[in-house]
Amino acid sequence: MKLELKKSSDLLLRAKKVLPAQTHTFSKGYKSFVEGVYPIFAQRAKGSHFTDVDGNDFIDYMAALGPIILGYSYDSVNNAIKEQLKDGSIFSLPHPLEVEAAELMSEIIPGHDMAKFTKTGSDAVTAAVRGAKAITGKDNVAYWGGGGVWHDWFTIITSRNKGVPKSLRNMIKMFEYNKIESLKKILDEDKEIGTVCMEPMTFETPVNNFLEDVKRVTHDHDAILVFDEVQTGFRWALGGAQEYFGVQADISAWGKAMANGMPLGAISGKSEFMKVFDEIFYSTTFGGETLSLAAFKATVKEIQEKKVIKHIFEMGTKFSDGFKKIVKENEANITIEGFPCKIKLGFPDKDGNDSLLIRSLFCQENIERGIFFWQGPVFHGYSHSDEDLKKTLNSVEESIKVIKKATQHETIDKMLRGKPMNQVLTFPV
Numbered sequence: 001m002k003l004e005l006k007k008s009s010d011l012l013l014r015a016k017k018v019l020p021a022q023t024h025t026f027s028k029g030y031k032s033f034v035e036g037v038y039p040i041f042a043q044r045a046k047g048s049h050f051t052d053v054d055g056n057d058f059i060d061y062m063a064a065l066g067p068i069i070l071g072y073s074y075d076s077v078n079n080a081i082k083e084q085l086k087d088g089s090i091f092s093l094p095h096p097l098e099v100e101a102a103e104l105m106s107e108i109i110p111g112h113d114m115a116k117f118t119k120t121g122s123d124a125v126t127a128a129v130r131g132a133k134a135i136t137g138k139d140n141v142a143y144w145g146g147g148g149v150w151h152d153w154f155t156i157i158t159s160r161n162k163g164v165p166k167s168l169r170n171m172i173k174m175f176e177y178n179k180i181e182s183l184k185k186i187l188d189e190d191k192e193i194g195t196v197c198m199e200p201m202t203f204e205t206p207v208n209n210f211l212e213d214v215k216r217v218t219h220d221h222d223a224i225l226v227f228d229e230v231q232t233g234f235r236w237a238l239g240g241a242q243e244y245f246g247v248q249a250d251i252s253a254w255g256k257a258m259a260n261g262m263p264l265g266a267i268s269g270k271s272e273f274m275k276v277f278d279e280i281f282y283s284t285t286f287g288g289e290t291l292s293l294a295a296f297k298a299t300v301k302e303i304q305e306k307k308v309i310k311h312i313f314e315m316g317t318k319f320s321d322g323f324k325k326i327v328k329e330n331e332a333n334i335t336i337e338g339f340p341c342k343i344k345l346g347f348p349d350k351d352g353n354d355s356l357l358i359r360s361l362f363c364q365e366n367i368e369r370g371i372f373f374w375q376g377p378v379f380h381g382y383s384h385s386d387e388d389l390k391k392t393l394n395s396v397e398e399s400i401k402v403i404k405k406a407t408q409h410e411t412i413d414k415m416l417r418g419k420p421m422n423q424v425l426t427f428p429v
Helices: 006-018 075-085 096-108 121-136 151-155 166-171 180-189 210-220 240-245 271-278 290-306 308-329 356-367 386-408
Strands: 042-046 049-052 057-060 114-118 140-144 172-174 193-198 224-228 251-254 265-269 335-339 342-346
Touching: 057 386, 075 290, 096 114, 096 265, 096 290, 114 121, 114 271, 121 151, 121 193, 121 224, 121 251, 121 265, 121 271, 140 166, 140 180, 151 166, 166 172, 180 193, 180 210, 193 210, 210 224, 224 240, 240 251, 265 271, 290 308, 308 335, 308 342, 308 386, 356 386
Parallel strands: 140 172, 140 193, 193 224, 224 251
Antiparallel strands: 042 049, 049 057, 114 265, 251 265, 335 342
16 A cells, blocks of 8 residues: 655655754654655654554554653643643742652652653763763763663764764773673773663563672772663663662663653662762753653553553563564564563564665555554554554564565565665664
8 A cells, every 4th residue: 555645745845955854853754764655744643543744544663762651642641731731831940840750750760769850861861971970080981772862972982973072982881781791891991980871671681680790790890880761761660670670770861751752851869879960060941841740740640550561561462472473474584572562673684684675675564554663663552452453463464475575586675665764873883
């Protein structure tokens, strides 16, 4: 089914004249999808679906890059925002919601008793790292994770590092997940590392007490452990992956799903670490913006009362089981890994390397059947239903059949009706 995309195409021409990269978020730009096949602009969304400017409807598994955990335009969150809007969104003094939201963070994050809010997960990670550097007096960072846009200190090691001081490159060292010796080696060799910053999990599960060992080795070297929970927070558990795995970081960064799509990030930790923010200059005009804080409180309440995370795990498990069954029945070379709350699909080529070309064909075939996949993980939310799942797996099956046929005849590129996806960035470089 060929989608009607005229309004999207017209808007793209206008955007190219006035908006660098056509969007404020690289991963949402038209080059990140199959150009000429995918919609380019969304118009509205509700629950697990969104509608583009041409009126095409899609079951969404991108979740706006992860923030949508309950569902788009979720009623109780909308109502909380509307009620607060009657009193205003930002003021010349702090608002009680700033205290209430910090108290709530302290209740739901195990072992943490202070929190500070910001607007994005990237800001939160950068602030956490700055706080750790201030505590230790050491500039260098040991890092592991899936990568992101954590400002200059991280961006220097990516392929989009133009404009970032080259001197920062030597300040960040990468270690390997589930290999504690790789972290120990870095810390032994570089005495100027005072911060270990990592995502507690992306797709690979920690084994052999890896996270516990990371915390022990970090503290043995007088460094501060920072967990980047921007993606894992509120999905693995209400208290993030550190609650799920039972390992608390010294300072943690949060974002994405914490306010179901409203712009909010946070830094939290024990007061002995968090009090450094009394001294360092991390201050932002909109950190205490009340509409997002009201949305945060409403989102947490829904997660607690509706067993949201249980539903997400159940839907993710059903999707994974169904996907694996289809792959096996069709003898297709496609992989699936990760957790039910964050699933990774792999499309190996004949050499075993993940193929963006094959992924592009898979996504093309699904988008034309009303299923919105992207380059990143599959995110389920509370609004995804069994009906959504049935339609999705039917689409996946048809798409895999197309891929298998195209692979056998080596016609992947010819089967694409648009330009292949482009990767936003690579790292390290």
